[in-house]
Amino acid sequence: MLRENPVLARELLVNLRSSRSFLFQLVYVALLGVVVYAAWPIEREGLTQVSAGAAQSLFELFFYGQFVLIALVAPAFAAGSISGEKERKTYELLLSSPLQPSEILIGKLLSALTYLVLLILSSLPLMLLCFLLGGILLSEIVRAYLILVLAAGTFGLISVACSAYFHRTSAALVVSYLVILPLALVVVYLTRNAAPETRDFVAIALLPPWCLAIWTMVAVVVSRRLLHPPDVGSEGRAVVDEEEEMKNAIGVIIDRDLFPDKLFAPPKRTDLMPDGTNPVLDKELRSEIFSQGTLMLRLVIQVSMLLSIPLMAIQLFFRPEWTAYYVGYVLVFNLLVGPVFSAGSITQERERKTLSLLLTTLLLPGQIVWAKLLASLRVSTVLTFLLTEQLLLAYVLIGDLQQQFWTLLIFLAIIAVTCAVTTSVGLFCSALSRRTVVAMVLTYLLLLLLFVVPIGVERFLTNFTEIGVERLSALTVTSPFAAALSVPLTVSSPDLGLTASERPAPPLVDPIGWPIWAVYLVLGPLLALALNVMTAWIFRLRWWHAGATL
Amino acid sequence: MIEVRNFTKRYGDFLAVDDLSFTIPEGEIFGFIGPNGAGKSTTIRFLATLLQPTSGSAYVCGHSVVHDPMAVRRVIGFMPDDFGVYDGMKVWEFLDFFAVAYQIPRAYRKKIIGEVLELLDLTSKRDDYVNGLSRGMKQRLCLGKTLVHNPPVLILDEPASGLDPRARVEIKSLLTELRAMKKTILISSHILSELADFCTTIGIIERGRLLAAGSIQEIQKQLRTHRVLKVGLVGEDVPRALAMLRAEPAVQHVESYDHTITCEFQGEDGDKARLLHRLIAAGVSVHTFTEVELSLEEVFMMITKGVVN
Numbered sequence: 001m002l003r004e005n006p007v008l009a010r011e012l013l014v015n016l017r018s019s020r021s022f023l024f025q026l027v028y029v030a031l032l033g034v035v036v037y038a039a040w041p042i043e044r045e046g047l048t049q050v051s052a053g054a055a056q057s058l059f060e061l062f063f064y065g066q067f068v069l070i071a072l073v074a075p076a077f078a079a080g081s082i083s084g085e086k087e088r089k090t091y092e093l094l095l096s097s098p099l100q101p102s103e104i105l106i107g108k109l110l111s112a113l114t115y116l117v118l119l120i121l122s123s124l125p126l127m128l129l130c131f132l133l134g135g136i137l138l139s140e141i142v143r144a145y146l147i148l149v150l151a152a153g154t155f156g157l158i159s160v161a162c163s164a165y166f167h168r169t170s171a172a173l174v175v176s177y178l179v180i181l182p183l184a185l186v187v188v189y190l191t192r193n194a195a196p197e198t199r200d201f202v203a204i205a206l207l208p209p210w211c212l213a214i215w216t217m218v219a220v221v222v223s224r225r226l227l228h229p230p231d232v233g234s235e236g237r238a239v240v241d242e243e244e245e246m247k248n249a250i251g252v253i254i255d256r257d258l259f260p261d262k263l264f265a266p267p268k269r270t271d272l273m274p275d276g277t278n279p280v281l282d283k284e285l286r287s288e289i290f291s292q293g294t295l296m297l298r299l300v301i302q303v304s305m306l307l308s309i310p311l312m313a314i315q316l317f318f319r320p321e322w323t324a325y326y327v328g329y330v331l332v333f334n335l336l337v338g339p340v341f342s343a344g345s346i347t348q349e350r351e352r353k354t355l356s357l358l359l360t361t362l363l364l365p366g367q368i369v370w371a372k373l374l375a376s377l378r379v380s381t382v383l384t385f386l387l388t389e390q391l392l393l394a395y396v397l398i399g400d401l402q403q404q405f406w407t408l409l410i411f412l413a414i415i416a417v418t419c420a421v422t423t424s425v426g427l428f429c430s431a432l433s434r435r436t437v438v439a440m441v442l443t444y445l446l447l448l449l450l451f452v453v454p455i456g457v458e459r460f461l462t463n464f465t466e467i468g469v470e471r472l473s474a475l476t477v478t479s480p481f482a483a484a485l486s487v488p489l490t491v492s493s494p495d496l497g498l499t500a501s502e503r504p505a506p507p508l509v510d511p512i513g514w515p516i517w518a519v520y521l522v523l524g525p526l527l528a529l530a531l532n533v534m535t536a537w538i539f540r541l542r543w544w545h546a547g548a549t550l
Numbered sequence: 551m552i553e554v555r556n557f558t559k560r561y562g563d564f565l566a567v568d569d570l571s572f573t574i575p576e577g578e579i580f581g582f583i584g585p586n587g588a589g590k591s592t593t594i595r596f597l598a599t600l601l602q603p604t605s606g607s608a609y610v611c612g613h614s615v616v617h618d619p620m621a622v623r624r625v626i627g628f629m630p631d632d633f634g635v636y637d638g639m640k641v642w643e644f645l646d647f648f649a650v651a652y653q654i655p656r657a658y659r660k661k662i663i664g665e666v667l668e669l670l671d672l673t674s675k676r677d678d679y680v681n682g683l684s685r686g687m688k689q690r691l692c693l694g695k696t697l698v699h700n701p702p703v704l705i706l707d708e709p710a711s712g713l714d715p716r717a718r719v720e721i722k723s724l725l726t727e728l729r730a731m732k733k734t735i736l737i738s739s740h741i742l743s744e745l746a747d748f749c750t751t752i753g754i755i756e757r758g759r760l761l762a763a764g765s766i767q768e769i770q771k772q773l774r775t776h777r778v779l780k781v782g783l784v785g786e787d788v789p790r791a792l793a794m795l796r797a798e799p800a801v802q803h804v805e806s807y808d809h810t811i812t813c814e815f816q817g818e819d820g821d822k823a824r825l826l827h828r829l830i831a832a833g834v835s836v837h838t839f840t841e842v843e844l845s846l847e848e849v850f851m852m853i854t855k856g857v858v859n
Contacts (some may be wrong), residue, residue, distance in 0.1 A: 272646050272659050279650035283636060283643075352634035357695065360598050360628045361651035362620065 007099065007107025011081075012114060021115060028119055032126050035061070039464040055133035057463055062127055063144045064188065065456070066120055070152050071184040072448065073119075075176035076441045078112035078159035080169040082226075084437065087169060087351070091229075101226035105160065105219060113156045120148050140196075143203040150211045151187065155180050157218050164222045169437040174340050178303055181336070280358070280368050284345070284375035304333050304387060312390035320398050326391060327411045327484040334384040334418055335451060339443040341376035342426030344436040346539065351436060365540045373427055373532060381419040388415065400490065410487050410517055417524035418480040422447060424531040431538040450478045450527075458482075470508060473516055478527070483520035551576040551703060551734040552597065557606035559592050559758075566592045568758040570606070574736060574751070576702075579729055581749030582738035583850060589758040590738040591631055594707045597736065598628040610703055624652075627696025631707040631738075635680040635688060641672060644680045644691065645698055652699035666694045669727065671720070686717030693724065704728065704735045711739070722748065754853050761853045769849055779822070781811045781829070782838030791834045798825065812842070 039058050082104075085091040094104065127141055159176040166172040190202050268286055273279065308329070315326045346369075349355040358368065395401045395408045426443045433439035454476040461472055476482035508515055552574040559567040567589040574580040584590050595601040597608055599619035607614060613621035635644065642663055649659045667673045670690045675683065680691060689709060696704055709725075710718045725748065728735060739745050745752065753763040762769045779801075783791055788806055795801045795813055800821060804813040815822065826839050844852070 269643065269646075272656055272663075273650050275656045277650055279647045282650075283639065283647055352636075353630070353632055354634045354636060356595075356598075356600055356628075356630045357633055357648075357692075358651070359600060360623055360626070361648060362623055362653055363651050 005103055005107045007094070007104050008111050009107075011107065011111030025119060025122060029122050029126070032062070032123050035460070036126050036129060039460075054464075055130045055135040058130045058133075059127070059136050059140070059144070061460065062123065062130070063148070066123060066148055067151060067184065067188065070116060070120070070148060071155055071180050072444070073116055074113070074152055074155035075159040075162075075173055075180060076444070077116060078109065078156045079163050079173040079176045080437045081108040081112050081160050082163040083166055083169040083172045084163075086167055095226065095229060101223040102219065104226055105164075105222055108163075109153075109156055109160050112160065113152050116152050116156070117149065120145070120152065139200075143200065147187070147191070147203050147207060150207055151184070154183075154211050154214060157215055161218045161222050164225055170340060170344050170440050173437070173440055174336065177336055181332075182307070278367055278371045280363065280371035281374055284371060285378070301383065301386075304337075308387050308390055312393070315390070316394055316397060320394065320400065321489070323391070323394060323401065323411075323489060324484045324487060326394075327415065328481050330384060330387045330391070330415055331418055331451075331480050331484065333387055334380065334415065334422055335447055337383060338376075338380040338419060338422030339426035339429075339440060339447070341379050342372070342423045343430050343439040343443045345372040345376055345427060346430040347433055347436040347439045350434065366536055369427070369431070369532070369536045369539050372430075373423065373535075376426065377420065377423045380423050381416065384415060384419055388412065404489060407487050407489050410521075411484060413521055414480050414483050414487075414517060417521055417528075420528040421450070421480075421524050421531075424528040424535070425450070428531045428535045428538075431535045431542065451481060452479065454479050455482055473508075477516055477519040477523055480520060480524070483517040486516035488515070551578075552580075552608070552610050552736060554593070554597070554608045555606055557593065557596060557608060558604045559589075559596065559601065560604045566758055567596075570755070570758070570760050572753055572760060572763050574734060576734050577732055578751055579725075579735045579737065579749045581745035581752040582736060582755065583740070583745065583752055584738075584755035585740060588755045590740075590755060591707055592758075593755070594705055594736070594738055595630075598626065598630075598705055599623055624699070625701050625703055627699070627701040627704045629692050629696050629704075629706045629709055631711065633692055635683075635691070637681055639680050640677050641667070641680055641683070641691060642676050645694060648695045649698045654699060662698055662700075666697050669697070670694045670724065686713050686720070689713060689717070689721065690724070693721070697728075702734060704733050704737075706735065706737045708738055708740075754850060756853075766849070769853075777815045777817075777822070778842040778844065779813050779815045780838065780840050780842050781813070781836060783809050783811065784835040784837055787834045790832070791829060791836075794829065794832060794834070800825070810838075 036058065039054055039061075082091070085094055124145070127144075130136060131138065131141060155176075158179050159172070162172040162176045162179070163169070166175065187207075191199055266285055269282075273282055311326055311329055315322055346355075349358060391408065391411065395405065401408070422443075425446050426439070429439040429442040429446065430436075433442060458472045458475050461467055461475075462469070473482070473486075512519070554573075555571050557567055557570045558565075570589070570593060572580075582590050582593070592601065596603055597610065597615060599615055599622050603616065607616055609615065610622045611625045613625065615622050636647075639647070645663045645666060646659060649662060654662065664673075667676055670693065672687065672690060672694065675687065680688065683691065693706070693709060696706070710721045713721065725735065725737070729748075737745070737749070749766075751763065751765050752769065754761045754769070781791065781795075788809060788811070791811060792804060792806055795804045795811065800816045802814045802816070804811060806812075815825070817825075822841075826836065829836055829839075
């Protein structure tokens, strides 16, 4: 079944023969090597003691680093595997072949994961180097890799399943992330700070059977769907009839006439546009923004709203000092959902072959880019700010927070700036890429590089070097998470009795002496502006007058 | 109205269009014919201001395609060969969208959209979603989109490709109406019969070079040196006539079928008369001696075969 699986063979051939994949692996191993080299204990007295601690931290860094990498990269590889066939219109050719649905599924899954597993395994020699330092059991390493491979399989399969369900790769990608990220958080929570016995129990007794059960279930459901696909043929299905959908919808529906929906989805026009309207903006807001599929959007809103309720409860009643972490949740939501609307906005015109229609009108490139930016920014901002109502509630109900009302304004400003940054990065990547999938993955990568990686690097350098805190905090000024955490908030916790005076004050950024949030609030808008200017420039350069690539 | 001067386009090593020049006067319907990959779409995209030339220039209504694309966009209606439609948009919204994009004031838009829908016979589909339309209707709608700003020049890339015969006839009758509206039209196709009875002039392009341009009659005249003769004979004269014709230096590709011989003949009318005379003088009983009128298809085949340089 595996040896003669044409799906697997084709994908492996296409993916692995590119020099890009080899280069990427080289860079990956080199980077890991640099990390180990930087963290390698220097020869001095009491070496064993020091090196055991260093080895332990290195080991954890490797494990969590790679775990997060898998959670982020597996969907990027796998979420396009079947929806990509639909987009390229090769899906029906594939289904009408004598291949078993399970063969297609396995081919797609393995090919998506081979490279990822290859990456993980290539870190093994470096991990064993840490083993030489002592302080780590071999069984721990085996356990770690077992979890990593299980995670790769599970996340990959979830992504392939999403890919089988959605027509568009972008929708599959976002929903995969929505399912996978909470799962990943749970695993991190279960393995972190736990006694070795608990970890062993989780890794050996708990995870494998669960994974196996999930795999089987998903595989059966997806195979069945591939055998009797409800989503091939009939061009008419492309029509999203909102009225019809509303009748059959369960849960959240989008009603363009009601608040707050009309904030991001203005009612459909019943008459012609007034003079001076930017037609692209009007089109995006009234017709197109939900072309990604209202199903996906509803799912996103529902999941995040549901999640926000227990989080709010925790924040309100148990840990009011965790306000910044709740803001972090809102930021993660925006990080995930923001790019959906902007990263496809230019590439989709290309993929749908409407770009040449648009370009031969009298619209200027600036107008087109501006409209795309405004439309996606509006939707992303409104959706994100819907989640801040819990925050407002906390500021109304909790006395400590009431007295520091100005910090709410800073939090809201951080969220607003983040909305602008995520949308701008998405649009920038959309102007840069040829395909929506590429634009989305690129957007997520860039945003991680801006938002998350600096925090990781800062933590790493704090642990393994002696550079000052102020100097290091300068690294994290592009991260809204670091910004939110740097907002000075004095809240006494009801159960811990901990006050802010006992917590170290957040560092001021070294050269200018501002807190991180202030630097972020200045830097973020500048970054967004610069990105948008570049987007307009790239759009002009690349699409304007360049029909050859259309 | 449309003038292309020495247009050349290279993609890396590949020469897509090689030194192309032609002119289309006002009110003409110019059929752009060529096999797939000949460079038709490249030329059309260049004229539609979507492509920078490697060298050369073009003018539409006197505006330079290279230096003043905005002015050119104002006077052309462009229909690409492969186009899509927006999601979640109704037919009238689609037309309104492009009308606004062409800066048409609201006061005129209602009337124009009504007229365009009428012309395209889409009035009953006014409130349907564009994505739900059949391919033929989408094609008509896109043609309608090119008309909202009432441009004097229409550039249509394969407007009837992929349509069923009925939809093709409908597009054809639409184009005839547009011709009556005195528009200058550049239309490309690889289906020859589609253009034959419809275009006033044609241009034949292959491998990036314009092989012939002009009215169909003119092109046929260019082919004069390669006339096809059809000779009908009576009785047992066929082998003798065959031998005679094969011996003639001006005659090539002699083929016989039943009692009819076809051959290619090089020469003027006088030479043709002398050939007939020789046949009759030799006692061959000729009952028909005619020159075959070439259809557009045959002209095309002969030209692209390299018969004519």
